[in-house]
Amino acid sequence: MSLTKIEDLPTVYNAKETEEAIYKFWEDNECFKANAKSEKEPYSIVIPPPNVTGVLHMGHALDGTLQDILVRYHRMSGYETLWMPGTDHAGIATQNVVEKKLRQEGKTRFDLGREKFVELTWDWANEHKSAILNQFKRLGASFDRSRERFTLDKGCSDAVKEVFVKLYEKDLIYKGAYIVNWCPRCQSAISDIETDYETEKSNLWEISYSLKNEPGAIVVATSRPETIYGDVAVAVNPNDYKYKDLIGKTVLIPLTGREIPIIADDYVDKTFGTGALKITPAHDPNDYEVGKRHNLKPIWVIDEQGKMKHCAEVHPDIQGLTREEARKKTVELLQYNNSLVRIVPIEHNVGKCQRCNTTIEPLLSEQWFVRMEPLAKAAIEAVESGKIKFVPERWTKNYLGWMTNIRDWCISRQLWWGHQIPAYYNNETGDMVVAKQNPDPAKYTQDSDVLDTWFSSGLWPFSTMGWPNTEAEDFKKFYPTSTLVTGFDIIFFWVARMITMGEEFTKKAPFSTVYIHGLIRDENGQKMSKSKGNTIDPVGIIDKYGCDALRFTLTSLCTYGGQDIKISDEKFEYGRNFANKIWNASRFVLMNLEGVDNNKIDFDNLTLADKWILNKLNETAKETNENIKNYRIGEMAHTLYDFFWNSYCDWYVEIAKIQLQDESLKLNTQRVLKYVLDMTLRLLHPVMPHITEAIWQLLPKNTDVKAIMLSKFPIYEEKFAFTQENTQMELVFETIKSLRNVRQSFNIPVSTKINIEILAENNEEDIFKKVEAYIHRLARVEGIKYVDENHKTQKQSASTVVSSSKINIPLAGLIDLNEEIKRQTKKLEKITNEKNSLLARVNNEKFMSNAKPELIEQTKSRIEEIIVQETTINELINSLK
């Protein structure tokens, strides 16, 4: 790093320039590289791999920042730390992007053929793979790029095959016909959790099915009249007396006249609709179950494109129509045919593809599934036993609820981009072999489906570490990982699957803590989305306010409960202002270090203020460690902000200016200034890595550690515990604040110096004598006189009581007497109320016997304090009158 001359440092922190240089400095020095051979205790995090198609958004920024904070903290705390970066191949999303590009050239993927298309997609992925992780660099992410992985790379692919084959061998993967959520636009099955439900206004059409060979009919209610062609039965509840006599009879499907039976099944709700339900097993999951119970063969009437099939069962006028057209036309035909009894408007939920919002078509088809129930056992146990802990804890219930009611996972997707299913079919016999490799490419053809993207990301914590080679260095050193950081929206998609797979294949929980943070929303609490146009681009924020400002702001908005975070552009001013404050305070310190040595602080020559700030720093270090260990990250940010700004800058630096004038104190003050700044920068480093590193590099130190990010994180040290001095100093601060308060309320200009009398009790005079210089300067006081009760100057004085010390101030000319009387009366009222409630407390026997002694003491002294204040305020009011 090139050292700038201190005097040349700009008065406004230049984030952009600094951040670029600092990140490069870390990279050049390989500061992020993890060493699997290290003896140190490991700490590892795997990144939730962002989609290759992705562009950095605020969710990434928050997620990445939190991970980086944990990683940097542990690295500084003596752990061998690995943050594993990588990207996800994102099946449908990526395929969509490439297909869209092809479409612009007037082509489809089928024009290219599978092999060519996959090749093209690889080109695209390789080209874009680094883009999103390079954007993470702008966040200051200290991940180890030398280990970067991709969910479709060789290692992941080996792991996927291994897992698939093993699960198949254990009969935990099966191929079967089931009703799946079919997206007609994506042309693929999708899993249950990839479908969203939207409430739509629709109708319940009541259609009359006439009985065969006798008069009469049964009226069924349906929301999907276009599926009548696929009906295989009409079902009624066995206990429904209305229909009792009809059970077993045959009815005719309107329009086509096909014969179907009336069956009885408990599934039918007597009270809904007409109490009679048409059964279409190929296009409704519940009907499928009913059909199976009654041995009814499903009839497909809607194809994969969502169009009506050209088959005998479908009315000739309907064949080839889309679902929507078919519905309209069928209703018309029914009406014409007098089969439509009535139309009842209803609201119901319609399944939509999460990715493209196309209405899902429940479709009976052959797909691959993972049998989840046996696998879920260990995954439930891992959380119930506490081996894996959710933070905040409430997500545990959510997770367990889902896992205990788990349904089989449909893992096959009819796409080309992804892990192709390692099942091979004999070209002649059709026999299937599941194996890691094609047994004989000349004779066998691989299953054309690929796996759900989450299948490979479910293996991420160990596939990235070298598994299935259990002897791999990284696997041995860094697996299981330590903490998983993510948003609650992917607990089911990802976290649950990683735990399941981790337990099954490594017999270990893949991480010990799942830290769930809130979602980023806009200032109105709306989810950010491109379509709503309410996104805030983190890179834009970084350009405008700086990366550390972004990180600090986001961090400070994190709550322990993991509430969602509402942000707006202006909120980042908070972090920017803090960065600028750090910058300028550091500039001041650096400019005043001339002549300082590298010796340790001289403990025998510490002033009250020195001890106070060292104690405060010590407490802050303690709290910071605790906060971070307990994932109270927002709290950590607040604590550091408060310490740096309100203690170090507002008080200590101001006092240091006084002490630096005193030759006998100068050197030690410089040492304290430097030491506290050094330690504070370290405490802040995990949150604000760039600015702290930049300043630290300018700080004279006696260490050969080349970067703050490799330095030791401060911890609580007994030798800095100056609790008594802390209390004494607080008394002084109260005094100074009260003096300022009185000065302003009496409109005494800052330029006017005042004389004060301090009425000090016990040893307080000694304390004040030690800090007279501070009072002189910080409260702009000329003369200080110590007096006792009998000698205080009353005439021509307005007075106020500060703690147990009394300060007399000569009355300045221009006081609005009435205003002041009002103010003082109000104040009097307030403290009298407080006194009364405290008195009630002290007079209460139970309080006196139950409360802690310190609290009783505190209460008593507060009452005494109030009594003194009351007297003084009364005196004051009288003198004003």
Added chain:
RNA sequence: GGGCGGUUAGCGCAGAUGGUAGCGCAUCACAUUGACAUUGUGGAGGUCGCUGGUUCGAGUCCAGUAUCGCCCACCA
């Protein structure tokens, strides 16, 4: 239908084990050659959604209730 979360100052939010209600922004007054106006100093502003209960004492614990939001399941 089941579960979860929010409700505290004008706005955005903190408030572990119950003990004098806090922070940021905004606001008002004062301060500008001195690290910083992306600043400093001081002030004003709250019966903690509502009702009951436990307790000497409740923002905090319990019961109920209102309201907003989220998740899961889903009856055609």
